[in-house]
Amino acid sequence: MTHIYLDNAATTPMAKPVIDTMMAQMQQDFGNPSSTHWFGREAHTVMDAAHATLAKSIGAKPTEIVLTSGATEANNTAIMQTAHKRASLGKHIITTAIEHPSVLKPMAALEQEGFNVTYLPVDENGEISLADFDAALDDDTILVSIMLGNNEVGSRQPIAEIGARLADHQAWFHTDATQAYGLLDIDVNALKVDMLSVSAHKINGPKGIGFLYRREGINFPSFLKGGEQETKRRAGTENPPAVAGFAEAVRLITPQEKADRQAKYYGFKKQIIDSLTGAGIDFKVNGPLKADALNHVLNLWFPGVSTYALQTNLDLAGFAISGGSACTAGSMEPSHVLTAMYGADSPRIAESIRISFGAFTTVMDIAQFIDALEKIVTRLRSKTH
Known part of the structure; x- marks a missing residue:
């Protein structure tokens, strides 16, 4: 794998x-x-x-x-x-x-x-x-x-x-x-x-x-x-x-390299968002979708799909993503960031994942990830309906 x-x-x-x-x-x-x-x-x-x-x-x-x-x-x-x-x-x-x-x-x-x-x-x-x-x-x-x-x-x-x-x-x-x-x-x-x-x-x-x-x-x-x-x-x-x-x-990391990375990562964000939208997947972006944001981070909410289930299934499929900060990954505490943004009762807190890109991430990586993500979300949702 x-x-x-x-x-x-x-x-x-x-x-x-x-x-x-x-x-x-x-x-x-x-x-x-x-x-x-x-x-x-x-x-x-x-x-x-x-x-x-x-x-x-x-x-x-x-x-x-x-x-x-x-x-x-x-x-x-x-x-x-x-x-x-x-x-x-x-x-x-x-x-x-x-x-x-x-x-x-x-x-x-x-x-x-x-x-x-x-x-x-x-x-x-x-x-x-x-x-x-x-x-x-x-x-x-x-x-x-x-x-x-x-x-x-x-x-x-x-x-x-x-x-x-x-x-x-x-x-x-x-x-x-x-x-x-x-x-x-x-x-x-x-x-x-x-x-x-x-x-x-x-x-x-x-x-x-x-x-x-x-x-x-x-x-x-x-x-x-x-x-x-x-x-x-x-x-x-x-x-x-x-x-x-x-x-x-x-x-x-030269000044040009910084600009290139920001542009590349924004492209990855759009690639994921456009593909999910085109496939009819129900999701929302947590946080800003702006070209001048920190574009290496994309946080997505998939209503009805638990963070733990989605993260685990993606891991089994060979994709490393996160449910939030790595410094709190070992605890059962909900994301304090999403809580501050949407309120303690928001379903987003337990149904969101963080995808983050790096210097070695490729367009092919993203394409493979999208394919797996769409299939896993669809499968997990079918089990809850």
Whole structure:
């Protein structure tokens, strides 16, 4: 059986140049970058080059990039350390109801500590209202953390508009750009964000590595206590092979490549939607169907067909898709994103799947997937009528 991978929002397969770069690094430069001898200096050179590459990709300075174990650590660091550092200025934080768990769970922990968190609602496109944001922002607000693009439905938030609103406000502005990085042109200065989180494994890089952009002047103690790596901003021995692989993955995604991928993925969306419509399959799109959305994600509702049954049957047929965020896939909790968009009583919550495309997805993959999807949905529906 041929297995076709359509769960790229969860993680992506590593690109061969990335693997080659990491293998060479492991074989040739194994030194600890903090060591002062030749082996350490060679490894440190790799780290410096990576900082420069990552910084350039978002219009930042190399000194503003803090390497982390991934976006979860970056999000936790930005949120927890900002709250604790700035508690004397206020205890109000603004986020959204559809953030990744690595944002929502730190927020819940801070609420237990006495912080007041506003969770902005979203409409049926998964988008917040700037009017709601304006109403929530007050003199007590010390942090705003709003994702650039959503991992379950592909909706984008008005980050530049929020950044402009916060330009003269005391609140620090953080965005989780994990899903958007590698697809959208991101300039931290244009967006006016103070912090930004990224993970390498979403762009055909290795797992266990990411970064937190921290604008100059955004100061707080290291989230991890230990050594003085990353210029005292993130304790822990660095992983030069993963860092080198991350930088290589970034180099592979040129501005033209980003545009090409967005266009290709939008074409895949249309291919699936047009085929299902033509076949008379009853379905609805969850979230925005816009050319400027995060087009690698397509979330579909099939009324009367359970998420679990559809996902399981597609898996048995050789197709890897998802019912939502991979970080909550092991739980029985309904999608908090779809709940926020459509309400807790909506049947969409238990009858939707997420399809997500990647750099190696082909038109033939999509054609085979559509054929299997139409047959499986028709078969499952026939059993319930």
